[in-house]
């Protein structure tokens with residue numbers, strides 16, 4: 001079994017991100033580059049991190065009209081990402097066009113409900129269902145749109161896996177039992193997410209901010 005841990009390289013400096021990736025490369029299965037990294041370092045930064053030799057997960061969370069999202073997908077072919085994120089709440093047509101425009105070996109996955117949101121946050125933006133029900137609804141829509149999978153919290157992954165057996169499930173918001181939650185509201189342990197059917201475990205601060213990131217990654221891997 002390959003290592004399901006993708007390290008979120010949410011660091012402001014490119015040299016620090018590359019150094020951390022090189023340090024932990026034997027203990028994670030891939031590297032996730034998100035908005036913080038991409039806005040700061042763009043295509044050049046992605047090329048530099050790709051030299052480390054691990055699959056690249058480009059977490060851009062695209063959310064716009066279908067034509068714009070499709071064009072953005074085309075403009076990242078050259079980076080050869082293994083995984084790219086879009087927002088399921090952009091709607092079915094946007095997801096279909098994003099998938100059609102994606103590179104051949106690129107999995108397109110849709111964020112359902114961010115792990116930083118709870119039922120109260122959803123109510124405040126006019127969504128009158130629980131985070132759980134809304135994640136399931138958006139996962140069904142992503143499935144119908146022909147995507148490869150979705151991003152959800154560890155609280156929903158088992159229920160979504162049951163309805164979509166062949167889906168590819170990315171689970172962030174993971175915390176070893178003793179770790180601080182920070183801005184995450186629907187967190188579970190990496191092991192619980194794995195048991196629920198997660199394909200990829202996204203982990204950032206519990207590794208990147210640890211005194212010894214290699215030891216932290218190894219300790220998490222040992223629990224899986």
Ligand SMILES: O=C(O)c1cc(=O)[nH]c(=O)n1[C@@H]1O[C@H](COP(=O)(O)O)[C@@H](O)[C@H]1O
Nearest residue numbers: 008034059114115151172173202203204205
């Ligand atoms: O798409 C994501 O990766 C994502 C979706 C989500 O619902 N929640 C979430 O935390 N993420 C990302 O997962 C990472 C979590 O980082 P840590 O909370 O530091 O482990 C960050 O890079 C987030 O951008």
